[in-house]
Amino acid sequence: MPRLILVLTLIAAGAGVVLALVEAVTREPIAEQRRLETLRALRAVLPPADNSPDEDRVQLVIGQDKRGRDVVRTFFRGRSDGALSGIAFKVVAPDGYSGNIDVMVGIDPQGTVAGIEILNHAETPGLGDKIELPSFKAIFAGKNLENADWRVKKDGGEFDQITGATISPRAVVGAVRKGLEFYRDHRDEVVADNEHQGDRP
Amino acid sequence: MTLGQEFRKGFWRDNAVFRLLLGLCPALAVTTSAENGLGMGLATTFVLVCSNIVVSSLRKFIPAKVRIPSFIVVIASFVTVVQLCMEAFFYDLHKALGIFIPLIVVNCLILGRAEAFASKNRLAPAIADGVGMGLGFTLALFVLGAVRELFGSGTLFGYAAFGPEYQPLLLMILPPGAFIAMGLLLAAMNKFDAHRK
Numbered sequence: 001m002p003r004l005i006l007v008l009t010l011i012a013a014g015a016g017v018v019l020a021l022v023e024a025v026t027r028e029p030i031a032e033q034r035r036l037e038t039l040r041a042l043r044a045v046l047p048p049a050d051n052s053p054d055e056d057r058v059q060l061v062i063g064q065d066k067r068g069r070d071v072v073r074t075f076f077r078g079r080s081d082g083a084l085s086g087i088a089f090k091v092v093a094p095d096g097y098s099g100n101i102d103v104m105v106g107i108d109p110q111g112t113v114a115g116i117e118i119l120n121h122a123e124t125p126g127l128g129d130k131i132e133l134p135s136f137k138a139i140f141a142g143k144n145l146e147n148a149d150w151r152v153k154k155d156g157g158e159f160d161q162i163t164g165a166t167i168s169p170r171a172v173v174g175a176v177r178k179g180l181e182f183y184r185d186h187r188d189e190v191v192a193d194n195e196h197q198g199d200r201p
Numbered sequence: 202m203t204l205g206q207e208f209r210k211g212f213w214r215d216n217a218v219f220r221l222l223l224g225l226c227p228a229l230a231v232t233t234s235a236e237n238g239l240g241m242g243l244a245t246t247f248v249l250v251c252s253n254i255v256v257s258s259l260r261k262f263i264p265a266k267v268r269i270p271s272f273i274v275v276i277a278s279f280v281t282v283v284q285l286c287m288e289a290f291f292y293d294l295h296k297a298l299g300i301f302i303p304l305i306v307v308n309c310l311i312l313g314r315a316e317a318f319a320s321k322n323r324l325a326p327a328i329a330d331g332v333g334m335g336l337g338f339t340l341a342l343f344v345l346g347a348v349r350e351l352f353g354s355g356t357l358f359g360y361a362a363f364g365p366e367y368q369p370l371l372l373m374i375l376p377p378g379a380f381i382a383m384g385l386l387l388a389a390m391n392k393f394d395a396h397r398k
Contacts, residue, residue: 003264004264004266004267007262007263007264007267007271008267008270008271008274011259011263011271011274011275012274015274015275015277015278018278018282019278019281019282022281022282022285022286023285025289026285026286026288026289029289029290030285030288030289033288033289033292037292124375125233125353125354125371125374125375126353126354126369126371126374126375127371
């Protein structure tokens, strides 16, 4: 009996040592990869900026979840020669065809969309996943709350849905619209020059 | 059996997916592209060879009563190693394979080889067995992934395989396509073997 305990303990301890070593070696590269991924998406959606938008950010509470905890949204701010050139933020479309769709939205300070990028989704391959196509994402550029009707064409708006898939584009359009509305209502807090840099990832 | 025979046994004659029909969950779920199939197969091979090495080396040290938990701890550790390394150095593949990397732990192929082979054999045959079974699994996933990607998206490793007019057979990259492709490949293999005899 003691031998069983001893052997299993030794094996688990050995596994622990190996895992600790590997974790130590990979911690930095993994953090870097995640940062790069965010930065890639930010660069894709923001108007030209010469700072590191992932380090110039402000976090605002956008509501409460079911358990009453605060839901926080991070706004990344791009600057060109020190002046605010654009803002990027992530919106979540909960009403896609399967699961959440995470969308990074980039806007200019006046609230006109510069570009969007689909970060994560589980839409049907070949149908709903066409929201990833450049031709779909390009529809959003140049649109704001005043100059566009934020609905897909099937619902009477002006956003082209995708052949065979209306639900996914509808979810994306709705989520981006809600993001723009939040920005319109809280613009002062988003562009304020408070020092939130390096607060939280 | 010689080492070469041990290798061929896993690679072809007792191929995990096409012959024993083991490890079908990852084999059907991740093979939406040739790259995913290859990545998943190689990750599994790494875990299988490493766990075979450790289990075979420790076979006299591990009492029979705690062998299963011991094997699982060993396998789970290597899976975590793979997961961390993949996220650090092959980020896109890591994102594509997602939950199926941690699920290598419960791939019955790996525990099966540890229990049925590595724990009863010396180091060299255990390695040959792991490499053969692992690469056989990789081959199966790669073929399945390539076939599904070719017909389902009209590409191979992301490069267009047919002309632009090709209308992709969507079904093939959806879950039912996995079963259909798998069935057709099994039938082709049986036909091939029957013909050879």
